[in-house]
Amino acid sequence: MFAKVRRLPLLTAIAVTTLALGGCNGFGFGGATTPEAQLQDDSNGADWPGYGRTYGQQHYSPLHEVDQTTVHSLGLAWSMDLPLGNSATQPIAVRGVLYFATGLSVVHAVDAVSGKELWVYDPEVGKVAGLNLRTGWGVRGVAWWQGKVYVGTQDGRLIAIDAKTGKLAWSQQTYDPNMAAYISGAPRVLGGRVLIGYGGSNGVSRGYITAYDAVSGKQLWRFYTVPGDPSKGFENKAMEMAARTWSGEWWKYGGGGDVWNSIAYDPASDTVYFGVGSPYPWNHKLRSQGKGDNLFIDSIVAVDGKTGTYKWHYQTVPGDTWDFDATMDIELADLKIDGKHRKVLMQAPKNGFLYVIDRETGKLISAEPYVPVTWASKIDLATGRPVEMPGARYDQGKGVSLSPSPLAAHNWLPMAFSPKSGLVYIPAADFKVTFSEPSPSWKPATDRNTDAGANMIGGPLIGEKPPTGALIAWNPVTQKQAWRVDHPTYLNGGVLATAGDVVFQGTIDGTFKAYSARDGEQLWSFDTRAPMIAPPITYEAGGKQYVTVLTGLGMAYPKNLGALGGPGIERWGLDPRTQARRVLTFVIGGKGTLPPRPVAPPPPEDKTFKVEQARFLPGATAFNVHCGDCHGSMAVGSTQAPDLRRSPIPQDRASFVQIVRGGIEPAGMPKFPELDDGKLDDIRYYIRAQAAQLRGQAAAAPNRSAPSLIIK
Incomplete structure (x- = not known):
């Protein structure tokens, strides 16, 4: 129901797939190695089967055919034009086939060597999403497991598709379609379970994350991130504990706390880690009388993978009032700190600090700012709490100018961690905004229209510097910057790191670049003729290493692209009608070319317009x-x-x-x-x-x- 599948003739599809499978041995990917094994952090990297490639979500590949000596020979192998719609999405690659979703969760299967499309699955979201067409913009990624591809939709479905035929395997409605919500994040398949949350906390919602059986689609467990109405009881002891950190009648607003992006997994302990979003409304006084930490907003939560039972949490911003989500990607690593090997997780959330946390206990190891931060002076390592600057809560009837902004020091665009260099690579932004309290007549959002409970003015005010962006290489052990590359725009793409000591990133100005992982020297660039914010991937097919990235913008930054200013948007050719949305795949020795960058049409004459x-x-x-x-x-x-x-x-x-x-x-x-x-x-x-x-x-x-x- 609500789906269309378009396929190539069967013999063609079989021939293309056979060609791809026949060459899967260039990096040790033999018949005994399964795509499931490729989800392990120590896998050989022939496939890229999940959003962060592996369970640890490092966005790192051990492939090294493309390295600092060969990257200059990287060229375009093939390209595919895409229709109007969201293309800010990351593909995955399994056994020589690329899978990705564009527009309103339309899933494509494409031969990775030739660029030949194998099938297309359209869940026909536009026909059923209704009012939720106002709240989202499509998804940022898909997942793979045992012959199925998984995708979320704007109307809240989690869909499993047969990877060979493109036909529907199963579908689950993950939330009430009447909720002001949407799915934008990529599903994660962790230990045979598909995990998904949703977004929408700029309206009345109560966040949660749900696990489904990857084979059957049966719901296994659900973990709510904020407590509900105490008079109705609590789902578990974790919610009972969390309720003690709230005040007033928060449940009437839902509380927020959506799990819209980051999920990671440690198979050794069968622990799922996920990041929790900001509260609703933003303003602490409105939702909780200005009292309490409001668990589990802005938290990293660890739960048992089989049951969803609470293990521990770490809250980055207690009692948040600035929309400082902790939903940026969580990356797992083993680091040597103070002479000891530590199993850690790392996150660079919106609030501007890079956190290193013991993933077994939830105890904070270190946290330092990676961009200018003015809302807090530091993170107290003894308590794990931020030391807020006086007046930062804008609750004295006066506006306050703060860095970073709710548009984030680092947003959903994934960072990467290289076990080889030991560095984290963050697509960072420096953006100051001014907060003030809402009018006394404030009411909760209705009909999917945002009303966050705070007034925020962003963009360069008089006398202030404009927003800036950078790729920052950060040492998580010393908590110091290793190197930095500044960009002409503050919004830029997700990051890929490889064992070839190369870091890839696309930028809004339409340049796909490769840098030395060690010192940030630019090694290679390619004019994509279009902006990029999607994270790239790399994989092996036909005995060669390929790199793939999608160009074009989606609704990843719906309003704050205006912070570039009208002239800036015209400068980078971001007009939606003419913007080139493409799949670009690169290989050493590639000779492909692209047509010239399109030019946006001028506005039509309007002879009847009068200034009023x-x-x-x-x-x-x-x-x-x-x-x-x-x-x-x-x-x-x-x-x-x-x-x-x-x-x-x-x-x-x-x-x-x-x-x-x-x-x-x-x-x-x-x-x-x-x-x-x-x-x-x-x-x-x-x-x-x-x-x-x-x-x-x-x-x-x-x-x-x-x-x-x-x-x-």
């Missing part, structure tokens, strides 16, 4: 609340939804009203029937005003020096 400044601010506010997540901050389209400034539709009121109120759901455009005529006209005016400014009519709207991001 009184309508600009109401239009900007309504656009930000209802449209900005998909169509971009300040109406500067940059991700998957069209740049409305370049569309003729806003000029025709009847067409505009029909599309906004009626939606085009199969294509991902939700309905907004609740918008009255006045609000629709304000939004329409705002779009036309922004188009006029793009044409050079500066009087049509405030100038670009105004703050580029406002979230309430």
Whole structure:
């Protein structure tokens, strides 16, 4: 149900797959080695079967054909164009076949050597997601286990697909479809169990993570991350303990705490580790009367893999009030610290500190800032708690400017750890914002429209430096920076590290680069003609090492791309209609080429537009609340939804009203029937005003020096 499968003729698919399997011996991948074994951290790296490659989620490969002496010969083997929609997603590779999801969780199987598509599975999310088309943007990855590919959807399904045929194996609805929620993270298959959470804590929700049997789809266990209504009892002792850290009637808001990204696994102890998101609402005073640590928000939680029983937790930001999720990737490693071998986990969450934690006990080993941090002076190693700066909680009726921002010192874009170099490679950002309390009339979010319970103004204010980005190599033992490469934009791609002592990363400016893992020297680059934020992977097929990355943006950063500023977005060619979304696969000696970078079309003439400044601010506010997540901050389209400034539709009121109120759901455009005529006209005016400014009519709207991001 709700699915379409398109396949190649059977003989063609068999021939292509046989070719790929025949060469799987270049790095010791023989018949005795199973793809399941490739999930072990010490596997040979022929496959990349999971999001972080292995259970430890290091985003590291032991392959070394591509090294510092050969990387300069890396060239394009093949490319595949993709349709409009999310392409900020990481592929996986198993026995010479690539699997990846684009758009609204449409899964593709492609021969890794030739680029030949084998099958496509479309779960037809647009037909069933309804209001949840307003809340998400597609997934960032898929998983593999024993002949099945797993993917999550925006309407909350976890789907298992037969990897050979592309047909549905099973499907589970993981949350109530009426919830304001979505799945954006990649499923993780850990010890025969598929684990998935969901996102949506900018609206009423109570977070949890669920384990399903990978073969049958049967639910095995569920762990809630925040307590529910105490009058209804608690699911377990962990929730009873957590409830003592909350105050007021938090359950009426849900509490938040979504598990939308990071999950890792230690098979030796059968322990699952997952990162928990921020609370809802953000403002500590609103949700919990300003009291308590509010477990398990912003925490790393360890549970038993078989039962989901609580083992331990570490909370990075007790009583969070800044949206400092702890959902960035968790990476497991064995490190020698103070002369002792320690089994650790590492995380660089939103809040700007790099944490090294004993993964057996949950005890903090060390934590230091890897970017400028002004909300806390340090992490107290005795208590494990941050030492907050005076006034950082913006609860005295005054605004406060802080670094990093809720847009993160490090967001979902994965870092990588190289056991060979001993360094962590972080796609980091330095971005300051100003917080203030909401109006006294604040109410919880409704109809999937964000209201976080805090006012936040971002982007370069007068006298402040603009946001910056960097690839930072960090020594987790000494907690010091080893090297740093600065980028022209603060938003940049996920990272891959290899045993060839090479680190790969794509950037918004459209350059795929390879650096020396030791000192950051740039060794190689390729003009992809498109922005990149997806993490690359590497694998073996046909006796050769390949590197694959997807270009193009998704809704990974829905509003804060505006922090680049309109001119910046135009500079990097981020127009959604013309942006090149492709699968790019590289191999030593590759000779492929790409067409020139496309040019965004100019906005159409609008001879009937008249400046009405009184309508600009109401239009900007309504656009930000209802449209900005998909169509971009300040109406500067940059991700998957069209740049409305370049569309003729806003000029025709009847067409505009029909599309906004009626939606085009199969294509991902939700309905907004609740918008009255006045609000629709304000939004329409705002779009036309922004188009006029793009044409050079500066009087049509405030100038670009105004703050580029406002979230309430």
